[in-house]
Structures are given as C-alpha cells and as structure tokens.
Amino acid sequence: MNLLEHEAKHLLRDASIPVPAGVLVKKGEPAPRVTLPAVLKSQVPTGGRGKAGGIKVVESEEELKGATQQLFAHPIKDLLPNSLLAEEKLAIERELYLSLRVDRDQSAIILMAHSTGGIEVEDNHDFKEWVVKDYSADVLGQALADYYELPEQTFALQDVVENLKTCLVKNDALLIEINPLILTSDNRLVAGDAKMTLDDAAAFRHDWQFEEAGSEANFVTINEQGNTATIANGAGLAMATVDAAVDAGLHPANFLDIGGGASTETLLAAFHRLMDYPQLRVIIINIFAGITRADEVARAIVAARQHISDLPPLFIRIAGTNFEEAAEILAAASIPLLPTLDECLAAAKKELYE
C-alpha cells in the first residue's frame, strides 16, 4: 500500500524526523487556518506531481482561495485529490535524496542517497548505497555527512538514519523515500516530500486508517482500447495468459489475478470492471485451481452471465481442484469449456477476426 504524502509525513513526524509545519485542507470541509506564505500540494497517489501542476506557492488569502479551488479541480494522471497539504514555505539551501528500502535482490534493508535530490532525481544513476545491518546508525550518519559534504550535519544525519530505521521496521514499511531532503538556509534538515510503501501482509498487526492510495497490483490495465480481457489465478498464470494472448495476435486490455480463494462476489465485481473497456469483445478465463476452487469460479461465471446482459463471449479453460464440479455447473448453464488455453485463444481469434 502506497501512502499519500501527508500520511507518510505523519508517520515520519511520529518517528521524530523533521517535516515542514502544515495543515490538511479536506475537500468539502471548512478550510483550516493556513499560515502564509504557504506551499499547497495536491494529495494524489502518483509521482510527477510538481511537473503536472499539483503544487502551488501562495502568498495571500486571495491566492490561497484561488489555488485551493484550482487544485481540487485539477486531475493529475486522471486522479483528483481528496485533500491538499498546506505547508510552511522553506528557504531552501540544498535538495538531497535519501531513502531506506527492503531490497529484493539483497534480502536486506538498504540506505540509498544522492547529493542532488528533487524532481529530476530519476536522471541520476550514481546513487550511493549501504546495507544497513552492516553498520551502526552513527557510522551511516557519518558516511552520509561525508558524502553530502555537510560535516556540520553529522549529528542530525545520525538521528535521521536511526529514526528512519525505527520508522521502517515499526510501521512494516518496504520503502521510505525522502525526496527532497531539504537543507534550509538556517541549517535544518527537513523532509520536503515523502513516499512510503507499507507491507500489506503486515496489516493484521496495525490499525491502518489510510486512504488506500495507489493501484491494486492484481488488476492492471495494459491497454484501455484492448479487445480482449483476461482473468487468471496466480500472478504467474495471469502474466502467462497475457503473454500467450499477445503471441496469438489478440490485444489484451488487462492483467487480472483473482488470487487464491476468491469468492463469487469478488469475481463478479471483476467482471463488472472489465465491462468498462470500450473495445472489449472477448474474455479469456484461464484457471489452474490449487487453493482457488474451480467450482467457485464456475459459479461466478454463471452469475456474470445472468447479471451482465451485454457480456461478450467467454473462452474458458479450467483445470485442477474441483474441476469436475465446475464442469457440471457450467454445463448446466450451457457455458462451454475448452480443454487448453491455446484452444481458447484460437477460438477467441476466430470470434474477433473472422
């Protein structure tokens, strides 16, 4: 789960990492008192916000009012904000980059820094990295101070590293990115912007009340104008189904992993979402049931046929746990099954192009 900036900053503040003073302006609620001048930032779950016009500096009440209206009406990558963060305007001396993440390849927590932060950070390639468990926070803070060439900030950076580590572990975060880490002209280090990704698997031990920013990893649109929708179980099979569909000359609109143990309701909701694709003409369903039960999937398919009047032709392949039961349920509703994915793709191709 990706957090919004103000949510991430709240967790940083709790961990004693300095963030700018600020208040949240919520849509449709009376505006709180904002100290001027201020920076007004659209709270959308996407990057590149600054370049897309999602950040405005306001000097007067007049400007604050205008910019508030403007930002609430201004979509960024199709996303409209539910809130704006109004923060003190900092006098910036330097912008740095600092992040802490769990790294897949190294199976370890990695501290990553760059001496130039800000919106162009993607252009940097020479990031400096440390495996956190190999060093104490004091050593890492010292190394950062040397690297940033900010010897007078050594103590402050040691604190930042120590507190970031605590913040990452305590919140079950996979990533905390501070970009920019601002050095103010009065020599303070402040988190100018913050991104945080929490580990959904750890939700059971937290009381998370976040806006649920970001996209679902299990439903991704590949091509809004695609003519073929795909449904599969397991991320690997879902990807493999899309790969095979493209190889067969179809144009998949989406990637959908219904996961293990999906219920009839969640499956039906997925069917409804697929109907939003304007060019949709066929649906490929590829299930290899292990923990997912084939009969549940079959019931959802029957329900979708009943509830969605303009459902396009379905090309279904089901194998695995409870296959026989699934086959019976579908046969009773006169919905055909095909023995292999290849045959589904060939039949779909015929439907589309012949």
Next chain:
Amino acid sequence: MNNLFTGKNVIVQGITGAHGSFQTKSMLAAGTNIIAGTTPGKAGQLVEGVPVYDSIADIQKEHTVDISVIFVPARFAKGALLEAIAANVPLVICITEGIPVHDMLAVNEALTHSGTTLLGPNSPGALLPGVHKLGIIPAAMSLPGSTAIVSRSGTLTYEAMAALTAKGIGQKYVIGIGGDMVHGMGFIDCLRLFQDDPDVDRIIVIGEIGGHEELRAADFIKEHVTKPTFAYIAGHHAPAGVQLGHAGAILGSEGESAMAKTEALKSAGATTATSLTSLLASIV
C-alpha cells in the same frame, strides 16, 4: 549441498490447521513418510494417524527430523520458522503465504548462522514424483521421470508439470521457490541440485519480471549447467505489479523486464519462448 530433498523423516508444522491436516492427508497419499506434526498445545492428538507434538524439540527426543513442511498461519510463521532453524532441521519448506517482509528479514538473519536450508515462503513446495511430496503440488498431475522444473510461480509450476505429463515426459523434481521478496532457496540453488543429479537430463526454469535473480541464474547456467535448459519469463506484456516509488523505478529500469531476462537466458544457452505454451511445445 547433499540432496536434502530425499530426506526420509518429514514433519508438518501446523498439522492441526485446515490446510495442514488436508495437505497431510494428500502428502501421505503421495508416499511421504510423515512421522509427526506440531501444533503448540495439541500434543497427543492424531491427524490422519500422525501423532501431534507441542514442539519440534519434543519430536527430536524420539526421532531424527530431516524435513519440515510449514502450514502455520502467516502471523505465527516467523515463530515456526525460527523454531525449525533453532532445531537445526536440515530442510524447511514454508508453504504459508502473506508473511510480513520484516518477519522474513529476521528469519533470513537466523538462517545465515544456521545449518538449515529454507524453501519458500509462499511456495507450493517440492514434488519428487514417485518418491514423495513436500507441499501442495498436485501429485496426480505428475509422472516420474528425469526432467527437473523450478519456478517462481505456483500455478505455472503446475501448468508446466501437467503439460509434460500429458506428453508422457516425466519429472524428477518439481520445485516452486515462491514469489516473495525475501525467500530461501533461489534458482541457482535448484540449478546446482539439478546439474549435480545424474538422474536429471533436462531442466525447465520459469521466472517472472521484477528482481534480478533470473539474470544471476543465466550467468550460472552459462558457467555451470551442461544439461539442456528451457526457460520462460512470465510478464512480457504485463506491467510491473508493484512500483516502489522512485527508488523502485530507478532500480527497476534495467534487467528486470521479461525481455531482458529472456535475452540473458538465451545467450546463456537456454531455449526460450515468449509464452509458456510455446516453450512447452518445443520440448519433445
């Protein structure tokens, strides 16, 4: 590595749970020698005729334990894994999915100072057709033989195995390493096992987008693997599921795509394809 997968005495941690008991039955049916199981507080019970103990240490008072298969729920998995590591179980296979990443970092730390090898978590386990089943891979779709399969994805493991079986091509090993961020055995560990086992004459590798493990596997294949190897990377056309902000975008730029990984495996000498069905079609 000795062949840990042929260890005789198998236990099941979390044997009294819904998954644990169901899968115990299915493993017994596939010939697995399950000597005992654990669930704290449930010592003395029987599950499918298998005696339940409170802890691994209690089992070890009476038996040697070669392999433990873990089905405990995610929130208790870290404890179960640390218990198995502390008990020095040579091979631990963790089926549990949804274990918090920070829990796995702690487990990983304990593993580096231990004599335990871990497969998983979030893995379907390993199946040695005709020998035994250590996890949830459906044995009915397998056939004993000499092909070895290693995959990151559970469903694609089954898919590849079932397709080979349908063609009459049997398998010596079917292993799912699991798709979690922090996990035990990787592709290279399995490739080494397959290369060193004289009964294996063909290797199938199924990877995915994200991370660099398949690239390192390609290097290993180039240097050390002499057996015919077939590889497919899932996700040629699927966008990456999880974007870790800028850090992820920066790190994810090179080498993590299906195309880059496929290229690397191809230049390492593997037969590759852009879909699993076409890869399987090329195996005769």
